[in-house]
Amino acid sequence: MATQGQVITCKAAVAWEPNKPLTIEDVQVAPPQNGEVRIKILYTALCHTDAYTWSGKDPEGLFPCILGHEAAGIVESVGEGVTEVQPGDHVIPCYQAECGECKFCKSGKTNLCGKVRAATGVGVMLSDRKSRFSINGKPLYHFMGTSTFSQYTVVHDVSVAKIDPKAPLEKVCLLGCGVPTGLGAVWNTAKVEPGSIVAIFDLGTVGLAQRVQKLLGIDIDSKKFERVTEFLNPKEHDKPIQQVIVDLTDGGVDYSFECIGNVSVMRSALECCHKGWGTSVIVGVAASGEEICTRPFQLVTGRVWKGTAFGGFKSRSQVPWLVEKYMNKEIKVDEYITHSLALAEINKAFDLMHEGGCLRCVLAMHE
Numbered sequence: 424m425a426t427q428g429q430v431i432t433c434k435a436a437v438a439w440e441p442n443k444p445l446t447i448e449d450v451q452v453a454p455p456q457n458g459e460v461r462i463k464i465l466y467t468a469l470c471h472t473d474a475y476t477w478s479g480k481d482p483e484g485l486f487p488c489i490l491g492h493e494a495a496g497i498v499e500s501v502g503e504g505v506t507e508v509q510p511g512d513h514v515i516p517c518y519q520a521e522c523g524e525c526k527f528c529k530s531g532k533t534n535l536c537g538k539v540r541a542a543t544g545v546g547v548m549l550s551d552r553k554s555r556f557s558i559n560g561k562p563l564y565h566f567m568g569t570s571t572f573s574q575y576t577v578v579h580d581v582s583v584a585k586i587d588p589k590a591p592l593e594k595v596c597l598l599g600c601g602v603p604t605g606l607g608a609v610w611n612t613a614k615v616e617p618g619s620i621v622a623i624f625d626l627g628t629v630g631l632a633q634r635v636q637k638l639l640g641i642d643i644d645s646k647k648f649e650r651v652t653e654f655l656n657p658k659e660h661d662k663p664i665q666q667v668i669v670d671l672t673d674g675g676v677d678y679s680f681e682c683i684g685n686v687s688v689m690r691s692a693l694e695c696c697h698k699g700w701g702t703s704v705i706v707g708v709a710a711s712g713e714e715i716c717t718r719p720f721q722l723v724t725g726r727v728w729k730g731t732a733f734g735g736f737k738s739r740s741q742v743p744w745l746v747e748k749y750m751n752k753e754i755k756v757d758e759y760i761t762h763s764l765a766l767a768e769i770n771k772a773f774d775l776m777h778e779g780g781c782l783r784c785v786l787a788m789h790e
């Protein structure tokens with residue numbers, strides 16, 4: 424039956440309140456309006472940022488909402504004025520948009536895009552500042568402009584990357600967030616040179632995706648250590664971990680990455696960098712009210728503190744390129760999928776994320 428122009432009722436995991444288990448509900452998804460695309464989501468993974476917003480610590484977190492932002496699917500229908508995708512296209516929704524026209528896109532200095540960010544930050548669509556999701560007339564907020572924990576979602580056209588239809592959606596859904604963030608932090612933000620000594624604070628998906636030659640992995644979950652050759656567990660040392668690293672590496676590392684969202688680890692990551700040139704990149708998302716600190720002397724003496732969003736990749740232009748790299752076996756994705764479940768098991772998937780040993784859990788949305 425043709426669904427174009429109709430309201431679709433489908434299953435979605437709804438976050439009604441912070442930290443309360445998600446519930447699978449019948450949700451009404453309105454047709455896409457001007458400049459919007461309705462996508463049938465086939466697979467979605469869970470990223471730590473979903474757990475962060477669900478926890479209530481995200482200043483932009485709004486409830487009730489539909490979380491989820493690392494997914495792949497097929498375009499079901501498009502609104503007026505949408506020219507770059509059509510029904511049947513295989514796509515990855517992108518929380519970091521790329522319009523090509525705004526001040527940010529034109530700058531050539533950043534992958535951030537300003538076109539829809541104000542609307543996505545308050546859980547609505549740009550054209551009428553309303554949600555396309557509801558339950559019996561009660562609206563639910565969108566999340567990160569993607570809301571992929573729903574069998575159907577509506578996104579802005581500037582937030583859709585069209586990909587090779589031959590790509591396995593159950594795998595390349597990871598290219599919606601975690602893997603590009605890790606790769607891009609190394610390639611685009613830090614621009615790590617071959618032979619550099621690199622410390623990665625945590626061996627989650629974003630951390631592990633940072634494939635570099637000389638890697639020192641730091642995590643408190645020892646189950647993750649089998650994935651790297653050199654590792655440290657801060658719990659096994661009395662000295663501050665930055666001191667342990669400085670001693671081990673003849674003065675500090677060339678680059679470090681913090682992929683946890685813990686401001687005290689961010690400080691360790693900066694302070695384990697080598698005097699004169701060491702660069703530390705913040706990837707982890709810290710809670711509302713948290714602030715970073717260090718002695719300014721750390722920066723005066725040549726260390727550099729930076730951050731990255733989606734690894735600096737321009738989403739619509741570079742996600743299809745990352746998919747091609749995966750298809751050509753130039754980048755790894757499958758290795759990060761440790762669990763596969765159905766949408767109905769989403770709370771179990773979040774438990775797995777917190778239990779350790781889990782990297783990415785992919786949910787099949789229509790099983």
Ligand SMILES: NC(=O)c1ccc[n+]([C@@H]2O[C@H](COP(=O)([O-])OP(=O)(O)OC[C@H]3O[C@@H](n4cnc5c(N)ncnc54)[C@H](O)[C@@H]3O)[C@@H](O)[C@H]2O)c1
Pocket residue numbers: 469470471472475600601604624625626627628629630641642643644647657682683684685688705706707708709731732733734776779781782
């Ligand atoms: N900047 C971005 O664009 C971007 C994109 C994706 C994710 N993120 C953020 O990156 C972080 C990682 O996301 P993820 O999905 O890879 O998470 P994950 O759950 O897969 O991994 C987190 C890891 O941190 C480890 N850890 C927790 N506390 C630690 C500590 N004190 N010391 C050492 N290790 C510790 C855990 O054992 C786990 O291995 C999150 O904060 C997430 O919000 C940011």
Ligand SMILES: N[C@@H](CCC(=O)N[C@@H](CSCO)C(=O)NCC(=O)O)C(=O)O
Pocket residue numbers: 470471472473481482483484519535540600708709710711732733
């Ligand atoms: N609402 C959050 C913002 C969190 C954040 O920094 N998000 C990252 C992506 S995390 C993906 O897993 C990001 O891209 N930030 C840039 C942006 O949001 O425009 C908060 O306020 O803490």
Ligand SMILES: [Zn+2]
Pocket residue numbers: 470471472473492493600601
């Ligand atoms: Zn993410």
Ligand SMILES: [Zn+2]
Pocket residue numbers: 520521522523524525526527528529535536537538
């Ligand atoms: Zn833009």
